[in-house]
Amino acid sequence: MSAADFRLTDSTLRDGSHAVRHQYTQRQVTDIVAGLDQAGVAVLEVAHGDGLGGSSFSYGFSGTNDMELISAAVAAAKTAKIACLLIPGIGTAEDLRAIADLGAAVARIATHCTEADIAEQHIGMAKELGLEAVGFLMMAHMIEPEQLLAQARKMQDYGADVVYCVDSAGAMTTPMARARIEALVAGLDIPVGIHAHENLSLSVANSLSALEAGALHVDACTAGAGAGAGNCPTEVLVAVCEKLGIETGVDVLAAASVAEETVRPALQRPQVVDRASLILGYAGVYGSFMLHSERAAARYGVSQAEILLELGRRKVVGGQEDMIIDVALELAARSGQEVSP
Amino acid sequence: MGLRCAIIGSGNIGTDLMIKIRRSDQLELAALIGIDPASDGLARARSLGVEATPDGISWVADHPDRVDLVLDATSAHVHVRHAAVLAGLGIPVIDLTPAARGPKVIPAVNLAEHLDAPNLSMVTCGGQATTPIVAAVSRAADVRYAEMVSTVASASAGPGTRQNIDEFTRTTARALEEIGGAAHGKAIVILNPADPPILMRNTVFCALPEGTDHQAVLDSVQRMVAGVAAYVPGYRLKNHPVIEEGPFDTPGGTVPHRVVVLLEVEGAGDYLPPYAGNLDIMTAAAVRVAEAKAQRLAGVAA
Incomplete structure (x- = not known):
């Protein structure tokens, strides 16, 4: 197989962890890593869905400690590199030291798209530890391409090896994704990546458009496992790429088998664009709010769609899952007032 | 003098x-x-x-x-x-x-x-806002795990905070343990760039073990909010504290319930605008x- 035209990072075991409420077992991690490594995927990301340190009341407690899952992943990977995500404010530099000790090779440092400067400490630390440092600008639909470039430049200055445009809400149309990637490719000296979600059924299209615009890194999740309607599905992306003559380094049928036989059985529900996930993309709400808002809606007897729309109006950002309870309580109080005489 | x-x-x-x-x-x-x-x-x-x-x-x-x-x-x-x-x-x-x-x-x-x-x-701004609540819950329950999430307006977070965000989470988590009385503490900080800027928001979660008197927890929280508001006039509950049913698998053990306290801090507007409750x-x-x-x-x- 010839060299790949871009580097694929499969995040089934990090972003896909949202879909299993952060309950992956060591066995599942071992099987999924072994399968994807064998299929030829270059980088595999493993962590709580909200990154290292994400195990919490706010985001859900991990079923198995992240570090045990990362160790299992490192042991199961023959050629693939193991990556971990860290959101400053949630995880700390100690987590980076721990994953470096365990043998992870890539640290992805994620911030809201306007807050790159809180990543300086962690990008620096990752480089010091000999890790590859990837900057990850989330909710990138919320700002204009030039503003995104200014934030990406900061990450480049801090020492990032790659910067991603992350469509955390799955809210980007294809022209939006292309414009952001074009701005980053033109204005940065380092490679650019795209991370797409499926809430508007555009994850594969947006990823392809990013490749055309010069992106050299693409994120995907096997079986589309992920927050909201899920991520760009690995096996579909590599199949389409092959038909287009874009080299991925991944065996399509092997990836499809991992999706069918290993990942899909682990998922607790089908990854589809249902009403809630469509609203995420439509209203531009952080994808991981979906399952939390479903629970809050049931707990307080209010509409999940109303919760998500109100969160969109409040312009909440990733990490503000506590606001779901806040909004649910206010909706419940309001509807209580309406029924009382 | x-x-x-x-x-x-x-x-x-x-x-x-x-x-x-x-x-x-x-x-x-x-x-x-x-x-x-x-x-x-x-x-x-x-x-x-x-x-x-x-x-x-x-x-x-x-x-x-x-x-x-x-x-x-x-x-x-x-x-x-x-x-x-x-x-x-x-x-x-x-x-x-x-x-x-x-x-x-x-x-x-x-x-x-x-x-x-x-x-x-x-401590930290988030620690000042949330440690009292954990201490209040600890007076009524054995808190094995407490967590706080502090969201502040991007415009109110200066370069010192941004370059040392780990210091914030570490020091705050320790305060939840040492002064709040929780066996395990976790702190999370989020910056929100919305314009106009949001007021500082803090949410406290405490694990409540079997047999906790929930009314005593809620009463203790109410008293503490009044105690903080005596010197921070813009400190208030955004909603009534709620007890949610689990079970919750916390680092301090599995508990049947948690209390959720949603707080807001409006600044006095002395130097920075009222949204900067975190500085106030x-x-x-x-x-x-x-x-x-x-x-x-x-x-x-x-």
Whole structure:
């Protein structure tokens, strides 16, 4: 197989962890890593869905400690590199030291798209530890391409090896994704990546458009496992790429088998664009709010769609899952007032 | 005569402190000390007739007889250096950075405990907002795990906070344990860039073991909110505290319930606009501690 035209990072075991409420077992991690490594995927990301340190009341407690899952992943990977995500404010530099000790090779440092400067400490630390440092600008639909470039430049200055445009809400149309990637490719000296979600059924299209615009890194999740309607599905992306003559380094049928036989059985529900996930993309709400808002809606007897729309109006950002309870309580109080005489 | 205070740091926190100290009848402002002669804070101090100097900590070393107490509003790593200089001079300091060199003070919980310590840590803004709630729950329940999420407007988070976000989460989590009484503490901080800027929001979750008297927990939280609001007028519940049913698999063990307390802090608008409740709660708490020290010294002298 010839060299790949871009580097694929499969995040089934990090972003896909949202879909299993952060309950992956060591066995599942071992099987999924072994399968994807064998299929030829270059980088595999493993962590709580909200990154290292994400195990919490706010985001859900991990079923198995992240570090045990990362160790299992490192042991199961023959050629693939193991990556971990860290959101400053949630995880700390100690987590980076721990994953470096365990043998992870890539640290992805994620911030809201306007807050790159809180990543300086962690990008620096990752480089010091000999890790590859990837900057990850989330909710990138919320700002204009030039503003995104200014934030990406900061990450480049801090020492990032790659910067991603992350469509955390799955809210980007294809022209939006292309414009952001074009701005980053033109204005940065380092490679650019795209991370797409499926809430508007555009994850594969947006990823392809990013490749055309010069992106050299693409994120995907096997079986589309992920927050909201899920991520760009690995096996579909590599199949389409092959038909287009874009080299991925991944065996399509092997990836499809991992999706069918290993990942899909682990998922607790089908990854589809249902009403809630469509609203995420439509209203531009952080994808991981979906399952939390479903629970809050049931707990307080209010509409999940109303919760998500109100969160969109409040312009909440990733990490503000506590606001779901806040909004649910206010909706419940309001509807209580309406029924009382 | 009031206790003579010098503020080091002429940024947002230091300038806001200046305004609050000038309003206090128990404190006297000796100087606002910065390092940038062109800073807005120093200019404002000069216009108010306050001694304003860009000489940094060396001004204190040169004028030790003019200062009874220093309030340090610089940054964690700078404070470490200041703490050593001030210890040498024998001048006590209230530390508004997350450096946490001295005992941590949350006025509503442990104001009287460490007043004689030479270095008092004001923890962090989120710690000031949430530790009292964990302490209140601990009075009614055995809290094996407590967690706080603090969301502040991007516009109110200065470069010191941004470059040291780990110090914030570490120091805050420790305060939830040491002063809040939780066996395990976790702190999360989120910056929100929405325009117009959001008010500071804090959410506290505490694990509640089997057999907890839920009404006692809720009552204790209500009393504590009133206690904090006595010195931070913009501190309030955003919604009624709620008990949610689990089970929850926390690091402190599996519990059947959790209490969720949603708080909002509106600033007094002294220097920064009211959205910056995160700065206001720090400066209001620090002034409360400085006044308690002043009362203590007056009592000793009398």
